[in-house]
Each structure stands twice: as structure tokens, then as C-alpha cells.
């Protein structure tokens with residue numbers, strides 16, 4: 674008897690219509706992209722983890738029906754400022770279905786945005802809580818919660834078409850991007866190049882308050898990229914990133930994007 678080959682994951686075949694490279698390219702607007710990404714199952718290990726986490730749950734969230742799917746970007750489709758994190762938290766966005774929602778990192782980030790007048794509420798608790806962002810969109814280079822918050826290089830690369838398409842669709846308005854952490858910075862550089870801006874060689878290094886201006890290849894507006902330490906408890910509990918540092922960097926980034934933060 675011939676041994677049956679294991680079913681291929683779409684991640685193994687870039688020509689598969691379910692592969693992110695194909696599915697993202699078909700999205701004609703951000704609303705479509707945000708909808709389609711939630712059906713992605715291209716990374717077997719991450720699909721398994723996001724669903725396993727939803728089955729076992731954390732004790733405090735036993736009453737929750739976890740989202741357990743990829744997390745789309747959040748914020749207006751004409752945002753001039755984009756913040757980029759790492760990946761959803763297993764019991765945060767993977768539970769609530771909205772980026773940086775329901776975890777300590779999000780508590781800090783949304784409070785800072787509220788202080789600056791870029792969000793209408795200081796908290797992000799769940800879908801339907803009324804939170805709105807003003808001129809800011811938040812997204813991740815990896816859309817599914819990874820074990821230990823560590824996606825593999827292959828998973829990061831498989832997921833790249835989603836954020837690349839998002840940046841392409843935001844291109845008419847986006848002027849500034851903030852990479853929250855070194856992972857976001859490294860993940861973003863090829864995305865920015867694919868979306869139409871020139872990335873210098875050697876590649877610019879990540880650091881808190883690092884700033885690079887990237888010219889558009891078609892003569893359009895430049896893109897300014899900032900680095901910011903990630904808003905994780907590891908950074909905030911150790912004082913590596915303080916509320917003042919975060920607020921100050923976001924204020925500068927918002928101004929450079931043409932917004933008027935407080």
C-alpha cells in the first residue's frame with residue numbers, strides 16, 4: 674500500500690489560493706483584508722497553539738469564548754500613523770479578538786494613546802467596548818498567538834503578506850510607522866520595501882527613539898520609521914520603558930504624521 678502524503682499546509686505552497694500571499698493580494702480594501710485574514714490557517718503550529726489555548730483557557734477567563742483566530746489590524750483605514758507590535762498574546766488578543774486588548778501591554782499602550790488624544794478611552798477591554806482610535810492604526814507582523822511569544826522565522830515570513838498588503842492599502846495616508854520592539858523593526862523593513870519605500874543598506878539598526886526617513890520609490894511622500902521599546906511587562910516592570918518615554922515617543926511620531934497630539 675502506498676503511504677499517503679500528509680496534507681500540505683497552504684504555507685508550503687505560495688500558489689495555493691489560501692496562502693497569505695494570494696489571499697492578501699486579492700483584498701481590495703482594509704475592511705476586506707481584515708475580514709479575510711481571520712480565516713487564515715497557513716501556519717500549523719500557530720493554528721494548533723491558538724486553538725489549544727482557547728480550549729484550556731486561563732483560570733480567570735474560564736467564562737470567555739476565546740477568539741482563537743488571527744487578529745486583524747485595528748484603527749481607521751486612513752490613518753497617518755501606524756503602530757506595529759509583535760504578535761497577539763495567548764490570553765489577550767487571542768481571547769478578545771482585538772489587538773492589544775485584554776493584556777497589560779495593551780493597558781499601557783491605549784492609556785498613552787488616550788493621554789495624547791489619539792483614543793477616546795484609556796482602556797481596551799473587549800470588542801464592543803466603544804474604543805475608537807483617532808488617526809492611528811495598530812497591527813502586528815504575526816497575526817496568531819505563538820507559544821512563548823516567539824514566532825519562528827518561517828512563521829513570520831509566511832505571515833508577511835498580510836501586513837504588506839495592509840501597508841499598501843494605507844499608503845495614501847500613512848506617513849509614520851512606529852515599530853514596537855526589535856522584532857517588529859526587523860519584520861517591518863522588508864514589508865516597507867515591498868510596499869513602495871526605499872530601505873537603505875546596511876539596514877538601519879533598531880533602538881528606542883531610532884528614527885529613519887525612507888523615500889518613496891515612486892516620488893510619493895516619505896515614510897518615517899521610529900523604534901520604540903515594546904510595551905511588554907518585561908520592559909515596563911524593569912523600567913526599560915517608562916510611561917513618559919512611551920508618551921514622548923508617540924507624541925513625536927504623531928506630530929511627524931501630521932496629527933496634533935496633546
Ligand code: SF4
Nearest residue numbers: 713715716743817832
Ligand atoms: S500567523 Fe499569519 S500566516 Fe500564520 S496562520 Fe496566523 S494569520 Fe496565517
